[in-house]
Amino acid sequence: MIKKLLLSFLFFFCLLVCQGQHLPYAKEVVQKLASPAFKGRGYVEKGEQIAAQYVAEEFEKIGLKPFKKSYFQTFTTSVNTFPSAxxxxxxxxxxxxxxxxxxxxxxxxxxxxxxxxxxxxxxxxxxxxxxxxxxxxxxxxxxxxxxxxxxxxxxxxxxxxxxxxxxxxxxxxxxxxxxxxxxxxxxxxxxxxxxxxxxxxxxxxxxxxxxxxxxxxxxNQFYKNYKTQNVIGFMTGERSDSLMVYTAHYDHLGMMGENAIFPGANDNASGVAMLLSLAKHYQTHPPRFNTIFIAFGGEELGLLGSQYFVQNPLFDLSKIKFLVNFDITGTGEDGIQVVNGSVYREQFDRLTAINDEMELLSQVKIRGQACNSDHCMFDQMGVPCFFIYTLGGIQAYHDIYDRAETLPLTEFEDYLKLIVAFADEL
The missing domain is CATH 3.50.30.30 (Glucose Oxidase; domain 1)
Incomplete structure (x- = not known):
């Protein structure tokens, strides 16, 4: 009974303080990352580097601290591109x-x-x-x-x-x-x-x-050793014995020639918007645990950024209490899908209970293991994690129609509230 009262208080407090606070910023992030200036965040005209620099600048504005004096963790990859004709x-x-x-x-x-x-x-x-x-x-x-x-x-x-x-x-x-x-x-x-x-x-x-x-x-232009990067920042919390980690990939497919741009608004400018919005929330509401925010590069090339990170971690992976990966966060009419929900059933049940108690999303669907986003590399290392994506709405994906102007961000605010409440109860 006391827990329900506390959750109700949290919900109504967030309604008063947070309602509408994050959505304008999230829309700004998506519009920026999916704009032509970012070249589809691929490897033509260094679009992914433009995006990484933008994320790093946002990290700095929010007040996240870098590891080893830099937000960037660089790595190399081969990649095929179509920069011109x-x-x-x-x-x-x-x-x-x-x-x-x-x-x-x-x-x-x-x-x-x-x-x-x-x-x-x-x-x-x-x-x-x-x-x-x-x-x-x-x-x-x-x-x-x-x-x-x-x-x-x-x-x-x-x-x-x-x-x-x-x-x-x-x-x-x-x-x-x-x-x-x-x-x-x-x-x-x-x-x-x-x-x-x-x-x-x-x-x-x-x-x-x-x-x-x-x-x-x-x-075409084929690069054997293209230098790209992950973008990583952290924030100290009330407890330093464990880590909460939020991740999202910022890269996309880039351009196919000079005119066909793949904006990647839902995949995954929306996930980066959630990552940055959470960081802004914790800027004024200190997190329970030391909290790390990672924007991965190379996801579209085969989860390369997250693979490189777990092989070259900047912190002890065994200290991660939980990791939540955001990929495709821009709709939500039909709720959310939780990959690894059946693996970490206790945490999944807690997530669904919070959702029901706070009356946020229409449903929280359970799914088993799937190596379909950056959480996979952490999952293989035994790190407890979810990959969550939104359901319903537009079907644009890996095409020229995944644009900011058609991305509704329908349940963005309620989704963020759910994640904040979930992290507070871990």
């Missing part, structure tokens, strides 16, 4: 990067005009047709027609996938490149590799049923 035309008609097509992230540069040969799923399964197409494919592009996977049995799908993988990635494929037709959403990525041939993912359109020629100009 990006043009594709089909039978003389130019199409739009990011909207009509993607160049797969590991593709090399290539310029010229090439005939196109077409393969259906049935053609792939017909060995004679497949061999004939490969024999004719030198200095040509092979187009893989879209197909319904439900129409094929498991063994057929395995064979189709093996052939497509060979066409896309094997240097022994004589073709100049591949085109993959898809009726699905165009979802881009990032790559630490450079493949032998370019792969084009083409959004299906009725005019693409019979493509005879592809003209393209793709300019």
């Amino acid at each position: 990006m043009m594709i035309a089909l039978d003389g008609k130019e199409i739009v990067a990011g909207q009509d097509y993607l160049v797969e992230a590991g593709s090399p540069g290539l310029s010229g005009s090439f005939p196109v040969l077409s393969l259906s799923a049935e053609d792939i399964l017909d060995e004679a047709t497949l061999i004939q197409t490969l024999q004719e494919s030198n200095k040509k592009f092979i187009l893989i027609q879209d197909f319904d996977r439900k129409e094929f049995v498991k063994e057929q799908l395995q064979r189709i996938d093996e052939v497509i993988s060979f066409l896309k990635y094997n240097p022994e494929n004589p073709a100049a490149g591949t085109i993959i037709l898809t009726s699905g959403k165009l979802t881009w990525g990032a790559s630490t590799q450079q493949y032998s041939k370019p792969n084009i993912i083409l959004k299906i359109d009725s005019t693409y049923t019979a493509i005879n020629q592809i003209s393209l100009e793709i300019g």
Whole structure:
């Protein structure tokens, strides 16, 4: 009964003091990080470094302290980029990067005009047709027609996938490149590799049923040792025997050519906004434990920043009482999903109880382990942690439509209140 009264007092106090306090700042952070000036926070024109510098400056304004006189922990990675030319035309008609097509992230540069040969799923399964197409494919592009996977049995799908993988990635494929037709959403990525041939993912359109020629100009730059960084700051709390850690990655996919920018508002400018908003909250409401804030680089390249950190920690990982990782924090109409909720059931149950008592989010869904964000590297080291992401709302993800102006931040305030109350009860 006393605990419920205290939680009620905390809730109403926060309503009086905090209501609307964090949302304007969060929107400012998202708008800044997702703006064209940050180049999609990737590796073209050092967009990720612009973002890291911004986060470090915010850390300093808030009053977070750096480790070893610097907020930055540097590391190197290989990365493939597309800094300049990006043009594709089909039978003389130019199409739009990011909207009509993607160049797969590991593709090399290539310029010229090439005939196109077409393969259906049935053609792939017909060995004679497949061999004939490969024999004719030198200095040509092979187009893989879209197909319904439900129409094929498991063994057929395995064979189709093996052939497509060979066409896309094997240097022994004589073709100049591949085109993959898809009726699905165009979802881009990032790559630490450079493949032998370019792969084009083409959004299906009725005019693409019979493509005879592809003209393209793709300019790429592959870096073997690109220097990037994590951004780390801390704040002293009432207790120094344990650490509370909040994390979010600040990097995104950057640019595909000079015009296609992937802003990454929800993924993950929103997570950085939560990270910084929590820091601002604790600036005036000292945390219970010494609290560390980490903005990771290299997440989109394969959790590289968090992997480097756990291999080169700036503090004793065994002192972490709990870690919460924020990735995709910009909606919340349907509540939140808690990765590792079933692993740390006691903490998950406490989180859901607080949510119910304070009447904040519509639901707190439980999920098991998943190596799908930066928490994973800490989880593998035995650090107790959650990765939480919001549910509902916009579906923009790894595309050109993940923009600040369409990100609602629907439950940002209540989400922040929940995390503050949860940390206070650990």
